[in-house]
Amino acid sequence: AQSVTQLDSQVPVFEEAPVELRCNYSSSVSVYLFWYVQYPNQGLQLLLKYLSGSTLVKGINGFEAEFNKSQTSFHLRKPSVHISDTAEYFCAVSVPLSGNTPLVFGKGTRLSVIA
Amino acid sequence: DAEITQSPRHKITETGRQVTLACHQTWNHNNMFWYRQDLGHGLRLIHYSYGVQDTNKGEVSDGYSVSRSNTEDLPLTLESAASSQTSVYFCASSPNRGFADTQYFGPGTRLTVL
Numbered sequence: 412a413q414s415v416t417q418l419d420s421q422v423p424v425f426e427e428a429p430v431e432l433r434c435n436y437s438s439s440v441s442v443y444l445f446w447y448v449q450y451p452n453q454g455l456q457l458l459l460k461y462l463s464g465s466t467l468v469k470g471i472n473g474f475e476a477e478f479n480k481s482q483t484s485f486h487l488r489k490p491s492v493h494i495s496d497t498a499e500y501f502c503a504v505s506v507p508l509s510g511n512t513p514l515v516f517g518k519g520t521r522l523s524v525i526a
Numbered sequence: 527d528a529e530i531t532q533s534p535r536h537k538i539t540e541t542g543r544q545v546t547l548a549c550h551q552t553w554n555h556n557n558m559f560w561y562r563q564d565l566g567h568g569l570r571l572i573h574y575s576y577g578v579q580d581t582n583k584g585e586v587s588d589g590y591s592v593s594r595s596n597t598e599d600l601p602l603t604l605e606s607a608a609s610s611q612t613s614v615y616f617c618a619s620s621p622n623r624g625f626a627d628t629q630y631f632g633p634g635t636r637l638t639v640l
Contacts, residue, residue: 417568420566443625443626445628447631452633452634453633453634454530454616454618454631454632454633454634455569455616455618455629455631456630456631457628457629460626460628462626501568501569505625505626506625507624507625507626511625512571512574512584512585513557513559513571513574513620513625513627513629514559514571514625514629515571516561516568516569516570517568518566518567518568519568519569
């Protein structure tokens with residue numbers, strides 16, 4: 412079965428600094444990969460997703476992620492964070508095989524942006 | 527605007543009581559999902575549905591049930607609430623059955639079982 416590992420449970424970073432949130436997945440077949448963001452007291456919303464093609468995916472709010480098949484990773488990056496980026500970020504994987512559950516989430520990374 | 531709503535937003539109940547959490551979407555999406563969110567566990571899938579009269583068990587389905595009688599609603603029932611079911615519950619929907627689909631989430635219901 413597919414699984415997702417988010418290597419950092421919490422990431423503090425100063426405002427305007429760059430950030431990378433790490434995500435690794437396990438699957439022996441092709442996957443779809445997603446990053447969702449959850450702002451305080453809200454539901455999740457999609458940041459970006461990788462389905463195929465270019466390994467560099469751009470999302471909303473200046474975030475981007477790079478799919479690396481050999482390292483089974485899908486790390487999320489932003490060159491300069493803002494206070495408003497404080498949120499919890501979830502990596503998720505989908506393995507398109509009959510019988511699989513549609514989406515499996517990692518445990519989340521809490522990003523705290525410090526003024 | 528189309529949306530997905532959950533009610534109630536907060537609920538306190540006692541052990542052993544039956545509880546139903548409502549989820550309603552106006553996107554006319556075929557697929558609906560229920561997750562629970564717990565610290566240290568992320569989101570875990572409880573049940574999901576690919577259409578009217580279709581329901582499927584997720585990773586943590588014990589103690590929960592769902593029924594899908596129309597496209598818009600997927601209520602989640604806790605048959606006999608337990609303290610271990612204290613959690614934040616999220617409903618989501620997606621338009622197509624494909625694995626590449628984006629899921630759209632409701633605002634969540636915080637359930638406390640005393």
